Amino acid sequence: MSRRTSRREFLLAAGAAGGLGLASVIAVEPARATPVAMEDAIRKVIGSARVTPGRVKLDVPPLVENGNTVPLAVSVESPMTEADHVRAIHVFTEKNPQPDVVSFRFGSRAGRAGAATRVRLADTQTVVAIAELSDGSFWSARADVVVTLAACLEGV
Amino acid sequence: MASALINVPARARRGDVIEIKTLISHVMETGYRRSQLGARLPRDIITLFVCTYNGTEVFRAELHPAIAANPFIVFSTVATESGTLAFHWTGDNGFSVTESARITVE
Numbered sequence: 001m002s003r004r005t006s007r008r009e010f011l012l013a014a015g016a017a018g019g020l021g022l023a024s025v026i027a028v029e030p031a032r033a034t035p036v037a038m039e040d041a042i043r044k045v046i047g048s049a050r051v052t053p054g055r056v057k058l059d060v061p062p063l064v065e066n067g068n069t070v071p072l073a074v075s076v077e078s079p080m081t082e083a084d085h086v087r088a089i090h091v092f093t094e095k096n097p098q099p100d101v102v103s104f105r106f107g108s109r110a111g112r113a114g115a116a117t118r119v120r121l122a123d124t125q126t127v128v129a130i131a132e133l134s135d136g137s138f139w140s141a142r143a144d145v146v147v148t149l150a151a152c153l154e155g156v
Numbered sequence: 157m158a159s160a161l162i163n164v165p166a167r168a169r170r171g172d173v174i175e176i177k178t179l180i181s182h183v184m185e186t187g188y189r190r191s192q193l194g195a196r197l198p199r200d201i202i203t204l205f206v207c208t209y210n211g212t213e214v215f216r217a218e219l220h221p222a223i224a225a226n227p228f229i230v231f232s233t234v235a236t237e238s239g240t241l242a243f244h245w246t247g248d249n250g251f252s253v254t255e256s257a258r259i260t261v262e
Contacts, residue, residue: 069224096222097188103218104231110215111173111234117217118224120186151224 035126038092041099042130045090049138051130056089056141058129059116067121067151074104074129075114076139086113088132095125120151162243164257168235176207179228180245180253186221202227202247210239219247235261 042051059073074089085108091101104115113131121127124147130140163177180202187199199221207215214233227245242256 073230093222097186098221100220101222102220105216105218106231107214109209109212109234109236110232112232114232115215115217116228116230118228120222120224 035094038094038099038128042090042092042128045100045103046130046132046138049136051138051140053140053142055139056129056131057114058091058127058141058143060127060143060145062144063146063148064121065148067123067147067149069118069151070121070145070147071116072101072119072127073114073116074131074141075112076131076133078113078133080106080108080111080113082108083134085110085134086131087134089113089115090130090132091119092128092130093119093121093125094128095123096120097122101127121145121147122150123147160243160245160253160255162255162257164241164259166258167260167262170235170237170261172235173232174235174259175230175232176241177228177230178205178207178243179226181226182245182247182251184221184223184225184227188221200248200251202245202251204244204246205229206244207231207233208242208244209233210237235259237261 055076057075064070076086078086086106088103088105090103092099093101101119102117106113126142126144128140128142130138132138160180165174168174182202185197185200189197191197201221202219205217206213215231217229238261240256240258245253
């Protein structure tokens with residue numbers, strides 16, 4: 001079915017092209033990571049191991065007013081003995097300039113596999129926590145956070 | 157320069173899991189911000205925090221620019237014996253601070 005391009009289609013196409021042009025201008029300086037970059041960062045830290053969702057508790061407020069300081073707590077239920085403990089919990093973000101946030105490393109003497117800190121979030125995004133257990137398994141949790149005022153990217 | 161605040165229970169029973177809170181003053185400049193003149197502000201962050209209990213490492217955190225200014229870290233350990241908990245922060249531009257706290261275990 002062939003017919004002349006309507007005004008509406010033409011404008012849509014032009015708009016898309018304009019949007020692409022704008023996107024490429026912005027892309028000159030990648031100011032944020034992407035879900036792909038986060039996946040790469042995760043692989044760099046944990047290698048090719050398989051990650052199963054579950055067991056990890058990731059506590060971040062679902063709605064944040066100020067992304068400059070966001071309370072974040074992670075924990076895993078574990079007996080924390082020499083034979084069965086959590087080696088580390090890593091935290092990543094999707095859209096911060098750099099996907100890595102923090103790596104907490106525990107030994108059997110930590111008593112409890114959990115830690116808390118305050119992080120910066122550059123945008124409304126997903127935060128991922130991955131726990132590394134002494135038996136070599138990996139577990140993960142994700143949390144979606146809505147950020148009103150973004151961190152990191154504004155000038156001084 | 158940098159000042160650290162540490163919260164460790166002064167005494168604990170043997171085998172108890174104690175919670176430790178640490179706070180240190182530091183700008184944690186991300187390296188992604190620009191000044192008004194457009195110059196990129198160089199990264200200046202704390203990259204590593206280590207806690208040792210009578211010389212044995214019990215907890216470690218590797219920090220990245222996404223940690224908020226004045227890093228606040230909460231973690232826990234098992235009270236095994238009386239002694240000293242040492243806290244060590246290291247970072248960019250030769251940043252290095254060590255603090256310690258005494259704990260009595262009965």
